[in-house]
Amino acid sequence: MYGIQAWDEVVFRWINHDAAAPWLDPLARSLTGHPLFIPSLVVLGLGLLWRGGPRGVVFVVLLGVALLVANQLVANPMKLWVLRPRPFAALPNAILRIGKGNPLGSMPSAHAMNTALIATLCFWYYRRVGRWVVVAALGVAWSRVYNGVHYPSDVLVGILLGVSVGLLTLGVAEQLWRRSVSRRRPRWTERVPSLLRPAVRWEADPVGST
Numbered sequence: 001m002y003g004i005q006a007w008d009e010v011v012f013r014w015i016n017h018d019a020a021a022p023w024l025d026p027l028a029r030s031l032t033g034h035p036l037f038i039p040s041l042v043v044l045g046l047g048l049l050w051r052g053g054p055r056g057v058v059f060v061v062l063l064g065v066a067l068l069v070a071n072q073l074v075a076n077p078m079k080l081w082v083l084r085p086r087p088f089a090a091l092p093n094a095i096l097r098i099g100k101g102n103p104l105g106s107m108p109s110a111h112a113m114n115t116a117l118i119a120t121l122c123f124w125y126y127r128r129v130g131r132w133v134v135v136a137a138l139g140v141a142w143s144r145v146y147n148g149v150h151y152p153s154d155v156l157v158g159i160l161l162g163v164s165v166g167l168l169t170l171g172v173a174e175q176l177w178r179r180s181v182s183r184r185r186p187r188w189t190e191r192v193p194s195l196l197r198p199a200v201r202w203e204a205d206p207v208g209s210t
Contacts, residue, residue, distance in 0.1 A: 045060045
């Protein structure tokens, strides 16, 4: 544990101090909590539910479930169990560039976890756009360290949790769809045989055809 903490502090100081630049400050603040982020997600989600077809509906529903599980059953309990002080509360020379938040909520980074989760599902269902979302998620992870609110290991664990919850959600949802829904609502699975590729059959066999 001492070795991990020492590594954490060295890398944190390099990102937070040595690699800092005035032109990076507004970028890091924007990546870590832009006021339009949540409204944009809501508008995008509503648009996908309305015009995104089965793929859009599946993506939005699974993303909502995965985010709820990740935050309420994974990140929040882990923060309360670990109670790791944030860098600005533990290191006297840490530069804090945004609001403090809970000083004992450092491990894991919920921002890194949530953006990694979004990137995982987006990359699965929308590969071209997903590549850019992955880059944005990495930028958010970097910004949490740069802004002085997380150690590098906090964001690494957050990324691993986000990817893991995303993949687990896909696997569980697919199994439930094939085993439970197929027995109770066979017509649904005829139209959408797989949640992993939900648009293939729907587009080839539109509603109303025989």
